[in-house]
Amino acid sequence: RIGRWAAPVESLHNCPCPDMEKVVLVTGANSGIGLALCERLLTEDSQLLLCLACRNMKRAEDARSALLTSHINAHIDLLHLDVGSVQSVLTAAQEVKARYNRIDFLYLNAGIMPNPQVDVKALFKGLFSRNVINMFATAEGLLTQQDRLNSDGLQEVFATNLFGHFLLIRELEPLLCPGGQTSRIVWTSSSNARRSAFSIEDIQHRNGTEPYSSSKYASDMLSLALNRHKNSQGLFSSVICPGLVMTNLTYGILPSFFWTLIMPIMWLIRIFTNTFTLTPYNGAEALHWLFVQNPESLDPRAKYHSLTSGLGKNYTQSRQVSNQRPLLPQTLYCSSLLYVNLR
Ligand SMILES: NC(=O)C1=CN([C@@H]2O[C@H](COP(=O)(O)OP(=O)(O)OC[C@H]3O[C@@H](n4cnc5c(N)ncnc54)[C@H](OP(=O)(O)O)[C@@H]3O)[C@@H](O)[C@H]2O)C=CC1
Numbered sequence: 001r002i003g004r005w006a007a008p009v010e011s012l013h014n015c016p017c018p019d020m021e022k023v024v025l026v027t028g029a030n031s032g033i034g035l036a037l038c039e040r041l042l043t044e045d046s047q048l049l050l051c052l053a054c055r056n057m058k059r060a061e062d063a064r065s066a067l068l069t070s071h072i073n074a075h076i077d078l079l080h081l082d083v084g085s086v087q088s089v090l091t092a093a094q095e096v097k098a099r100y101n102r103i104d105f106l107y108l109n110a111g112i113m114p115n116p117q118v119d120v121k122a123l124f125k126g127l128f129s130r131n132v133i134n135m136f137a138t139a140e141g142l143l144t145q146q147d148r149l150n151s152d153g154l155q156e157v158f159a160t161n162l163f164g165h166f167l168l169i170r171e172l173e174p175l176l177c178p179g180g181q182t183s184r185i186v187w188t189s190s191s192n193a194r195r196s197a198f199s200i201e202d203i204q205h206r207n208g209t210e211p212y213s214s215s216k217y218a219s220d221m222l223s224l225a226l227n228r229h230k231n232s233q234g235l236f237s238s239v240i241c242p243g244l245v246m247t248n249l250t251y252g253i254l255p256s257f258f259w260t261l262i263m264p265i266m267w268l269i270r271i272f273t274n275t276f277t278l279t280p281y282n283g284a285e286a287l288h289w290l291f292v293q294n295p296e297s298l299d300p301r302a303k304y305h306s307l308t309s310g311l312g313k314n315y316t317q318s319r320q321v322s323n324q325r326p327l328l329p330q331t332l333y334c335s336s337l338l339y340v341n342l343r
Pocket residue numbers: 027028029030031032033034053054055056059081082083084085109110111112160188189190191241242243244245246247248249250
């Protein structure tokens with residue numbers, strides 16, 4: 001399995017899509033940043049074949065209807081995918097292989113942060129420290145989560161944010177870079193990704209209280225490793241950070257009325273950090289920006305940040321992924337392969 005990447009000719013069948021139409025699959029496409037991305041992609045390219053991969057088909061249908069109101073002739077497919085379930089990923093990948101002959105863009109956007117807790121004491125202490133801007137940009141030291149085991153016996157955050165997506169990539173290998181074309185993978189990571197939250201001895205973050213931060217750091221490292229292994233075959237992986245965005249995920253941290261109350265403060269903070277993108281449209285900036293870039297011009301070690309200035313201007317900035325342990329991407333990649341092959 002490890003050596004399998006190029007598309008066998010016999011897998012190129014039953015394709016409903018004309019040759020020039022880009023096939024784009026987005027996980028977690030029914031709300032927040034994923035849905036905003038879909039809207040922006042359809043505005044950018046009306047010829048797209050867009051596949052919304054979602055765990056809840058009612059929400060997926062609603063998202064498709066919303067997208068079709070502004071893009072009447074858009075080609076939008078739905079796919080049932082619970083990225084946190086091994087069986088669902090395998091079934092969904094089979095379905096994708098039956099429907100399409102290639103994937104041009106795979107946006108790995110679905111993500112969870114279960115039972116988040118804000119450390120109010122650390123927040124107040126941070127407000128009066130020199131580290132205040134960094135604290136607002138990265139939430140360092142502010143957030144913990146309570147993870148649990150899923151029905152596959154994996155930690156839920158690891159399974160959803162990282163492993164399910166890695167398994168999906170592996171299963172979709174035959175559709176990536178067929179016939180020498182390029183394919184792109186884009187991970188929605190986070191400024192909350194922190195090296196110190198990740199341990200190769202505890203990949204699933206069973207024993208800690210920052211599984212979200214850990215899983216996002218791991219996705220940064222996996223993307224690095226994918227680039228090392230697959231760039232020469234035409235597969236390019238990128239990670240983005242959407243900033244702080246008001247979505248269901250953030251409404252799980254603090255209630256929406258509280259966010260509405262402190263909105264003026266957040267606009268003020270935006271002047272100093274630019275990372276308070278706040279709307280899903282703004283947060284999807286880097287995801288959209290990558291769509292229109294030539295992959296060969298991208299830095300494989302970069303993390304692309306969606307930023308919004310105090311005056312509301314959106315832009316994308318690249319910063320280096322922090323990797324102070326050069327062997328980590330490789331080790332994580334091999335460990336993930338092991339997980340996939342042991343499933
Ligand atoms: N909001 C923010 O400030 C930031 C968000 N991010 C990242 O952005 C990404 C999108 O999140 P955001 O838009 O904010 O939040 P949302 O909760 O609005 O979106 C998350 C999406 O992922 C889907 N999802 C969750 N679990 C699964 C699963 N097991 N299988 C399939 N789909 C699933 C959700 O589906 P459902 O509706 O069914 O729950 C939803 O569509 C996440 O990866 C998040 O970590 C990163 C940095 C900041």
